[in-house]
Amino acid sequence: MKILEAKNIVKVYGKANDEGSTTALNGINLSVSEGEFVAIMGPSGSGKTTLLNILSGIDKPTSGEIFIEGQKLNEMTGDALARFRRRKLGFVFQDFNLLESLTVKENIILPMILEKKSGPEMEKKVQELASLFDIEAILNKYPYHISGGQQQRTAVSRALANEPQIIFADEPTGNLDSKSSTVIMECLKKVVQELSTTILLVTHDVFAASYCEKVIFIRDGSVHSHLEKKSDRKAFLDDIMNHLALLGGRQHDI
Numbered sequence: 001m002k003i004l005e006a007k008n009i010v011k012v013y014g015k016a017n018d019e020g021s022t023t024a025l026n027g028i029n030l031s032v033s034e035g036e037f038v039a040i041m042g043p044s045g046s047g048k049t050t051l052l053n054i055l056s057g058i059d060k061p062t063s064g065e066i067f068i069e070g071q072k073l074n075e076m077t078g079d080a081l082a083r084f085r086r087r088k089l090g091f092v093f094q095d096f097n098l099l100e101s102l103t104v105k106e107n108i109i110l111p112m113i114l115e116k117k118s119g120p121e122m123e124k125k126v127q128e129l130a131s132l133f134d135i136e137a138i139l140n141k142y143p144y145h146i147s148g149g150q151q152q153r154t155a156v157s158r159a160l161a162n163e164p165q166i167i168f169a170d171e172p173t174g175n176l177d178s179k180s181s182t183v184i185m186e187c188l189k190k191v192v193q194e195l196s197t198t199i200l201l202v203t204h205d206v207f208a209a210s211y212c213e214k215v216i217f218i219r220d221g222s223v224h225s226h227l228e229k230k231s232d233r234k235a236f237l238d239d240i241m242n243h244l245a246l247l248g249g250r251q252h253d254i
């Protein structure tokens with residue numbers, strides 16, 4: 001079943017046709033099925049972050065439609081949009097975005113407080129997520145006392161606190177060393193396999209993308225091509241590398 005559908009998404013920054021305006025997205029169509037694990041890749045400036053922000057309701061398209069579970073996201077505003085995003089969507093960012101004045105546990109609990117969940121319900125969920133992502137021992141620590149990998153596992157737990165249908169992740173391994181990147185991608189794989197949550201992530205990192213089941217390549221604001229995993233992760237990594245070479249972007253731009 002389709003969980004997300006984008007139809008003819010256009011995003012122009014600044015006034016259309018004005019000198020200095022930028023067409024970041026130029027008619028994007030895509031659909032994501034429930035439980036899919038999808039990466040969006042493309043050269044720097046191709047529109048990846050813009051696309052993710054629009055699909056997740058952080059930003060509005062200039063034109064086009066976004067449906068999440070059949071509901072039209074681009075027409076939601078104010079409280080309705082905030083509520084929808086809090087209940088249905090989870091977010092993971094490159095720089096973790098944890099609140100420094102709160103402990104790991106409090107950071108994970110925060111989205112549940114906003115949803116007015118009961119104390120025992122919140123406690124149960126924190127323990128469940130902490131055990132799933134191996135952060136039980138650091139629940140009472142503050143973000144500045146834990147490693148980047150631990151911070152990102154906290155951010156993934158927070159994103160899952162209200163049991164969202166979709167997780168949007170923008171460069172989730174961008175600030176991590178290779179060992180922590182592996183741990184985070186294994187965590188995200190677990191989220192898809194064990195919780196059946198759909199994940200859409202933007203990445204420059206071929207290694208991270210190889211954990212996904214599908215990669216959508218965008219170039220100059222349009223969908224260029226798709227690639228699906230046919231066998232194991234290593235073979236997919238080679239496929240992605242070859243595809244990026246065909247795409248023609250300079251390697252350090254991807």
Ligand SMILES: Nc1ncnc2c1ncn2[C@@H]1O[C@H](COP(=O)(O)OP(=O)(O)OP(=O)(O)O)[C@@H](O)[C@H]1O
Nearest residue numbers: 013022023024042043044045046047048049050051
């Ligand atoms: N707030 C903004 N105002 C004006 N132009 C913007 C804004 N945000 C992005 N752009 C422009 O839109 C285009 C797409 O940017 P975007 O950040 O989506 O690309 P990206 O593929 O995510 O890039 P990167 O991989 O470097 O993060 C670029 O030309 C960028 O300069």
